[in-house]
Amino acid sequence: MRLPLFPLQLYLLPGGISKLRIFEARYTRLVKLAMASSDGFGLCMKDDDKICHFGTRAIITDFESLPDGLLGVTIQGVDKFIINDYWHEDDGLHFGDVSLMDNWSKTEIRSIDRDVPNTLRVLLKEYPEHSVNYPTPDFEDMTWVCQRWLEILPLDTTQKQWFMSRNDHRAALSFLHGVIDEKYRNN
Template sequence: MQLGLFPLPIFLLPNGITTLRIFEPRYVRLVKESMADNRGFVLAMREGDAICAYGTLVHIIDFEMLPDGLLGITIQGTSRVQLSDITQQNEDGLWVGEITSLPDWPTSEEQSGVLGDALGLLFESHPEHAAQYRQTLNLESLSWVCQRWLEILPLANQQRQWFLAQSDLDEAKSFISLLLTQENVELE
């Protein structure tokens, strides 16, 4: 399936939520098409002039006219995707590509434990990170917690691409646990 691509330096994983301001004509068209057929679009990353091989399929869950007259949309990640046959359309420069959905990370029976507790503390001290998750906050789910940590951490695109390509959350869990250990995160 071919979908429109929105290249941004934002890292969003399944169940992640963020807001975007839409002002370029090509992205106004992308939003219109996405809302018309409800197929969504892909939040993609760039490396130089190239679009990276992995992205996240997102759907628009809310929209509004912003005080400055621009369109504001709220998007939610639905699945990780691999991209191929990426081209830029001549008419307005919108990027499009063929997508192959990747399976969700298997649900772990393991509780989030320290990772969830530390994310909860981060959300308490930085409520702007938690604001969009009022309805979907799931600090007990290891998968959900690992995905939110990966979105927040300042990772290079190569690292983000590597995590998007993983078939399970084991590497993410190990990585985040190591970072928290190195930072001596103590929970109250």
């Protein structure tokens, strides 16, 4: 699959929602291309000046004219992908040949893991800027919970890429138990 790429330090996983401000001509072009196709665009991170291997295919779900005259778009992550090759065109817009990866399967919450969604629920109440994008959160799906946690936590690019490369949520869940348990030991 060929996608226009938007390299940002934004970490968005399938099911994740975010808002972007579009102010460069090349990304206005990306928005036009994404709106003209059901494929959307590829959101990918950079490590120094190099585009990372894994990204998320995103679709535009809404757009608005912002008070400063810029274009605002709301995006939602759909699929993870791996970049096989990428290049940029004369206007600086990157494109990539990508292969879609399987998304993590919806997984029921086990009673032993209840602290993970419960602490996310508390965190989202404390920080409404994160929760505003999720009017109907799915605290009963461990995959959804793990992905939202990974989007919020201040992880370095290498860690984020590693989690994105996993086939399921189990590594993220194990990591999150360690983070949550550490927080409660220190309080």
